[in-house]
Amino acid sequence: MTELNHLREEIDDIDEKIVSLIEKRMTLSQKVGEYKDANHLPILDKKREDDIVQSRVNMLADPAFAESVEEIFKLVMRYSRRYQRKDRRV
Numbered sequence: 001m002t003e004l005n006h007l008r009e010e011i012d013d014i015d016e017k018i019v020s021l022i023e024k025r026m027t028l029s030q031k032v033g034e035y036k037d038a039n040h041l042p043i044l045d046k047k048r049e050d051d052i053v054q055s056r057v058n059m060l061a062d063p064a065f066a067e068s069v070e071e072i073f074k075l076v077m078r079y080s081r082r083y084q085r086k087d088r089r090v
Contacts (some may be wrong), residue, residue: 025076026083031086032080043081043084043085044081052077053073056073057073
C-alpha cells in the first residue's frame with residue numbers, strides 16, 4: 001500500500017465517524033425543535049449560534065483551520081435549524 005492510499009484510508013475512516021456524528025446531531029436537532037415548538041420558542045437563537053461557532057473555533061489546536069471550522073459550523077447550524085422546523089425549510 002502506498003502512503004497516499006494509507007492516508008486516504010485514514011480519511012475514509014474519519015469520514016465514516018463524521019457521518020455518524022452528523023446523523024446523531026441532526027436527530028438531536030429534531031428533538032430540540034420539538035421542544036421549542038412545544039414551548040413556543042423561536043428556532044433561531046443567533047447569540048447561541050454565534051457562541052457555538054466561536055467555541056468550536058476555540059477548540060482548535062491549530063488556528064490555521066479557524067476559517068474552515070467556522071464555515072463548517074455555520075453550515076451545521078443552518079441544517080440544525082432546518083431539522084428543528086417541522087416543514088424542514090431553512
